[in-house]
Every structure is written in C-alpha cells, then in structure tokens.
Amino acid sequence: MKIQDEAIIQSLLDIDFYKFTMGQLIFKKHKDVPVRFKLTNRTSSVSLSKMIPLEQLKEQLDHVRTLRFNNSELHYLRGTNEYQERMFQEDYLQFLKNMQVPQYQLEYNGDDLILELLGSWSETTYWETICLSIINELYYRNLMLQKSRLAQDAIFATGVKNLLDKVKVLRKCPGLTFTDFGTRRRFSRPWQKYVVEMMMAELPQQLKGTSNTKLAMDLGLMPTGTAAHEMDMGYSGIYHSSDEEIYGSHKRFLHDWREMYGWGLSIDLTDTYGSNFFFKEFTHEEAVFDKGLRQDSGEPIEFGLKALEFYIKEGINPKEKMLIFSDGLWAEKMIDIYRYFHKDIMTTFGWGTDLTNDLCLKPLSLVIKLVEANGHGTVKLSDNLSKAIGRPEDVERFKRIFGYKNNFSETCKY
Numbered sequence: 001m002k003i004q005d006e007a008i009i010q011s012l013l014d015i016d017f018y019k020f021t022m023g024q025l026i027f028k029k030h031k032d033v034p035v036r037f038k039l040t041n042r043t044s045s046v047s048l049s050k051m052i053p054l055e056q057l058k059e060q061l062d063h064v065r066t067l068r069f070n071n072s073e074l075h076y077l078r079g080t081n082e083y084q085e086r087m088f089q090e091d092y093l094q095f096l097k098n099m100q101v102p103q104y105q106l107e108y109n110g111d112d113l114i115l116e117l118l119g120s121w122s123e124t125t126y127w128e129t130i131c132l133s134i135i136n137e138l139y140y141r142n143l144m145l146q147k148s149r150l151a152q153d154a155i156f157a158t159g160v161k162n163l164l165d166k167v168k169v170l171r172k173c174p175g176l177t178f179t180d181f182g183t184r185r186r187f188s189r190p191w192q193k194y195v196v197e198m199m200m201a202e203l204p205q206q207l208k209g210t211s212n213t214k215l216a217m218d219l220g221l222m223p224t225g226t227a228a229h230e231m232d233m234g235y236s237g238i239y240h241s242s243d244e245e246i247y248g249s250h251k252r253f254l255h256d257w258r259e260m261y262g263w264g265l266s267i268d269l270t271d272t273y274g275s276n277f278f279f280k281e282f283t284h285e286e287a288v289f290d291k292g293l294r295q296d297s298g299e300p301i302e303f304g305l306k307a308l309e310f311y312i313k314e315g316i317n318p319k320e321k322m323l324i325f326s327d328g329l330w331a332e333k334m335i336d337i338y339r340y341f342h343k344d345i346m347t348t349f350g351w352g353t354d355l356t357n358d359l360c361l362k363p364l365s366l367v368i369k370l371v372e373a374n375g376h377g378t379v380k381l382s383d384n385l386s387k388a389i390g391r392p393e394d395v396e397r398f399k400r401i402f403g404y405k406n407n408f409s410e411t412c413k414y
Contacts, residue, residue, distance in 0.1 A: 016212065016225055018211070022227055035120070037117040039367075049111055101130070128230075132183075140361065162360075166358075172335075175342060178350070180207070187357040193219075232250055263289065274402060295325050323341065324350055329354060
C-alpha cells in the first residue's frame with residue numbers, strides 16, 4: 001500500500017452516517033441556529049502544527065468546500081429505509097444537494113493547531129468527521145514520509161498481521177458482532193477500506209456494517225448510526241433560559257428524535273450528562289419503546305450491570321433490549337464484555353480506532369465537539385471526566401444542574 005498525496009475527502013458521503021440522521025432533525029427543527037465546533041488534541045505529546053504544514057491542511061479543507069452531493073449519492077440516501085417508508089425526506093435531500101460546508105477558521109499557535117468551525121448548525125455539523133479524517137491522515141502521511149521505504153513496508157505488514165490476529169481472536173467468539181466505527185481516527189481512507197473489506201471476507205457473520213456512509217454504499221454494507229452527544233449539547237444551547245430549561249433540554253431532544261425516527265433509530269446515548277442522570281430520567285414507557293442503549297465512556301461492565309438492574313426493576317425483559325459498547329475497544333475487551341452479558345441482554349460493539357488505525361504507530365486522540373450553540377457554551381460531562389468538554393464555569397454549572405457527582409477519570413486511549 002502506497003502513501004497517497006491525493007485529496008483525502010473525495011465525497012461528502014465519506015462521513016459517519018449519524019451526521020445525516022442528526023442532520024435531518026437539525027434541518028427540520030433548528031436549521032439556522034448559530035454554532036461553533038472546536039478541535040481538541042487530547043494527545044498532548046504530539047504537536048500537530050509541527051507535523052502538518054498549514055498550507056497542506058488548508059489545501060485539503062478548501063478542497064472539501066468544492067464538493068457537492070451528486071445524484072447517485074442522494075439516490076443512495078433516498079433508499080436507506082430499513083425501518084420506515086423513507087428515512088430521509090425530500091426537502092432535506094434537496095438541502096443537501098445545494099449545500100456547501102461553511103468557511104473554517106484555522107491558525108497555528110506554537111505547538112497548537114487551532115481549528116474552529118462556525119456557521120448555521122444545519123451546515124456546520126458536516127465538518128466534524130471530515131476534519132478529523134483529514135488531520136489524522138495528514139499526520140500519518142507525513143510521519144510515514146519520514147521513514148524509509150523498507151520501514152514503511154514493515155509498518156503496513158504490521159498492520160496486516162495485527163488485523164489477522166484480530167480475526168483469529170474473534171473467530172473464537174462467533175456470537176460477537178461489531179460495526180466499523182473507525183472513520184474519524186482512521187490511518188487513511190484506503191486503509192479503512194482495506195480493513196473493512198478484509199472483515200467482510202473473514203468475518204462475514206460478525207461484521208454488521210459500517211458507520212462510514214460512502215463505504216456502506218460502495219461495499220453493500222449496512223450504514224449504521226443514530227445520534228451523538230452533539231444533539232444534547234446543541235439543545236442545551238437552544239433551550240437555555242434557565243437551569244430548569246437546560247435540564248429539560250435532554251427530554252426535548254429525545255421527544256423530537258422519537259417523533260422523527262420512531263423505533264428504528266431508538267438507541268439512546270446515555271452519558272452526555274452522566275449515565276446516572278440518564279437512568280434517573282429514563283421512564284418505563286421510554287425503556288419499553290426503545291431498542292436499547294449505547295455506552296461511550298466509563299467502565300463498561302459497571303454500565304451494563306446498571307442497565308440490567310434498571311430493566312429488571314421496571315419489569316422489562318432485558319433479553320429484548322440491546323447494549324452497544326463503543327468506547328476505546330479492542331478485540332479481547334469486546335470478548336470479555338460479550339461473555340459477561342450475552343446471556344442476559346443483546347450485546348454488540350462499535351469498534352473504532354483499534355480497528356482502522358492499528359499499524360504500530362501511536363493513535364491520536366482527537367475530537368471535534370460542539371462548544372457553542374445559539375450563543376451559549378455547551379457541555380459534555382461523560383462518565384469519564386477526562387472526556388469532559390466545555391468552559392470550566394459551564395462544566396461546573398452543568399454538574400450542578402444535572403446532579404453530576406462522578407469522580408471517575410481515566411486517560412483517553414483514543
């Protein structure tokens with residue numbers, strides 16, 4: 001496999017599918033809300049500004065602004081209708097047809113790469129996974145170019161060996177299923193495609209799909225995704241007139257989401273303001289209706305036991321519900337979680353960085369999060385305080401509003 005020098009993003013479909021499911025709700029309900037997203041590099045030992053020349057990054061970002069959805073891509077989205085007559089409505093698809101991602105703000109300040117994305121929520125949201133994919137791939141391109149051809153070949157060979165080792169491990173647990181969640185921190189676009197194709201060939205009953213919409217279209221896989229923390233965070237900025245309204249913004253989002261997508265996309269992300277708050281507010285009626293829950297921070301076994309306890313207390317058969325684990329996974333960890341829970345509740349996994357960026361080079365922990373909506377600072381608390389997002393004063397306010405008392409903090413692996 002060669003180090004590429006072409007455009008990293010060649011289609012606006014090369015993003016996580018939840019950008020479209022969220023994007024339609026944003027377009028319908030909050031199209032013109034002004035927002036700001038910001039890049040955070042949680043791998044403090046790596047200076048992105050030293051590894052990625054400013055003009056190189058600008059060239060890639062500017063190229064994305066020339067892209068538009070073509071008719072084939074819109075036709076594909078029009079047909080993603082597993083759970084209802086039509087998932088994406090025509091006015092939203094026409095909006096996508098004419099959309100250009102907005103301008104960005106980029107500067108280098110010493111070792112820091114400062115990237116901010118501002119504009120209307122309905123347009124700016126699509127930048128997130130695109131920018132992360134670009135920055136990751138440029139970093140690894142430049143890192144690889146510092147090495148000899150022999151060293152480059154050895155790195156790719158290590159990646160193939162690691163992939164084969166994962167296949168061998170997962171074959172021992174044939175009931176375990178997973179979805180590729182690796183777009184945002186992939187080593188490269190070609191490598192992600194190679195990895196997914198290999199998993200399709202070697203573990204066809206265990207790979208259930210990919211979050212990457214372009215790969216799903218090209219490879220005939222199920223595109224997978226529901227909603228991210230961004231939705232809770234955005235709603236808290238829109239419904240912000242009092243502490244009580246901020247507290248209720250979570251329910252407003254869930255109401256709008258269920259109204260638009262019904263049972264088909266009813267997997268709840270639990271940790272924006274901490275899973276203790278989520279379970280406190282989760283009603284019997286909601287739990288009966290929804291498919292299940294996604295865990296994205298904290299201790300997975302502890303979370304799973306908390307979910308089981310909730311379902312049993314509510315008189316709901318947990319075997320009819322699903323838990324999706326998606327936080328910093330690797331093969332052995334997934335097997336441990338699966339074996340712990342699979343007899344009691346349906347269990348599956350969203351497998352990200354370790355799947356698409358395991359070539360013996362240290363993965364970066366980069367995130368782009370919504371930090372402001374409707375003029376107000378937004379917050380993600382998480383079940384792991386090292387993942388918390390927001391200005392310190394906003395974080396403290398949201399802790400008080402949502403009764404957050406968690407002290408667990410663990411360095412983010414990815």
